[in-house]
Amino acid sequence: MEFNQFVDEVKGGIKLFLPREYEEAQVRIEEMRKLNENYLGISILKEDQVLAPTFNLNQMYEMYQSDPQITMESILRNITDMVLDAPEQFDLKSITEYENAKDKLFIRVSSAEKNAEMLQNVPHQITEDLAITYHLAISIDDVGMSSTTITNDILKRYGISEEQLHADAMENSPHIRPIHVMIMGNIIEQLMGMDPETIMRDEPAQNIAEIISKGMENEAPMFIITNSQTVGGAGVIFYPEVMDQIGEGFQGDFFILPSSTHETLVIPDNGVFDYRVLEDMVQTINENEVAPEEQLSDHVYHYDVKDRVFERADKFVERQKEKAAQIGKTEHTGKEQNIEHPKPKKHAMEL
Structure with missing residues (x-):
């Protein structure tokens, strides 16, 4: 089965496995751009939901292709379990209003080169060849943490500077991820x-x-x-x-x-x-x-x-060499300087 057909079957069949309350739910298929990876994701939103977790279809397809025991039914049941186990809908103000969201901020570090395309759309700082990006912890439990990345659009909505975002994320990160x-x-x-x-x-x-x-x-x-x-x-x-x-x-x-x-x-x-x-x-x-x-x-x-x-x-090695060379040059220049003694003044009258 080709990947596109796999995606169509998942999208068309998932509601058959979900409870009745999901009959009018919206099934979304969208490309996700994350740190170090891009993938096609699926999310299911009930009528009263604004946000829902997104699950990696590329990863599921690889499992489906590599293991003959994994059927389409088992894939759909797995997605259903993840949807039902997801955290209940949270207060949207907790992430859309900065005063509420800033306490959930934390940083991640990734390769600046590998994530160059994504970095165009998110606030970040480059340190050498590493990129520091900013994220919000949506929920934390024994299984792990769900989070979302701060994008340029979210930053604009917050109405703060990148410098303020960086400072708050640095201050708060040790509390979110000690x-x-x-x-x-x-x-x-x-x-x-x-x-x-x-x-x-x-x-x-x-x-x-x-x-x-x-x-x-x-x-x-x-x-x-x-x-x-x-x-x-x-x-x-x-x-x-x-x-x-x-x-x-x-x-x-x-x-x-x-x-x-x-x-x-x-x-x-x-x-x-x-x-x-x-x-x-x-x-x-x-x-x-x-x-x-x-x-x-x-x-x-x-x-x-x-x-x-x-x-x-x-x-660092090059910087130390430059320092040593500068010190050597200074010492050498000091030694080369000639000290001129003042000449004795001639008297106006000679005896």
Whole structure:
């Protein structure tokens, strides 16, 4: 069965499996543009509903094609279960009026290059090759979180600036998706694919420096920085003061490895690793271990504690070279300066 025929059958058959209250419901099929992926989605809205969750038809079609035991009936029953399990209709004012919505704001981080088309329609900030975008948490439960992306149209409706949106999202993100720091085993073992040894979990954000400091007692430690759901957690590295607290724990600079959109890894810049070796490892893992839609970047980043600068590791190295060259030039220029002593004045009369 071709994909278009699959979509038509799902759209035409879904109401046969839904309760009677959905007889007059509207079945929508629309293209969805999300971070790192685009897909065709289906949503079912009852007459009294304004918003409803959207389900990924491309994903369902792949399951239908790959597993002979999955029938069209099982697909339709699965969609029905998801529709009925979705949260009840919420107060629309909670997301359309900014004073109510801002407490639900949080950030995500993704590849700026892979999401270039989507970024044209959403407010964002670019940091190196990463894009920070803004989202609203619609509901949070034991299963997960439903959310929506802040678009340019929504921002216009709110009547605020991008700077205000960014500031509020940064302030609120740690409450919506709290940071979690986990200590892993030896770096080499982990990067070679061996099982990590998780030593600490569920540590509150204010203890980041203490967690890092304790973890430094291990040989060549690596730390996972993510959120409490361990989903879409790469953005927590940009939460206020997080990098400074990590640096305090390391007592110096550190490297940031983009493990995936779900987490980043941090290790001290203590002279043990060359960033190029780490970058090769990240690229290899992206190619072999990380799904394309979850890849964040092939680059390794660096945080300069003294200058408080987050940048690509190669740019940090170049910046240090420029600094050293400037210092050398200044010292050389100082040595080359000739000190001229004042000549003795001639007296008007000679004896």
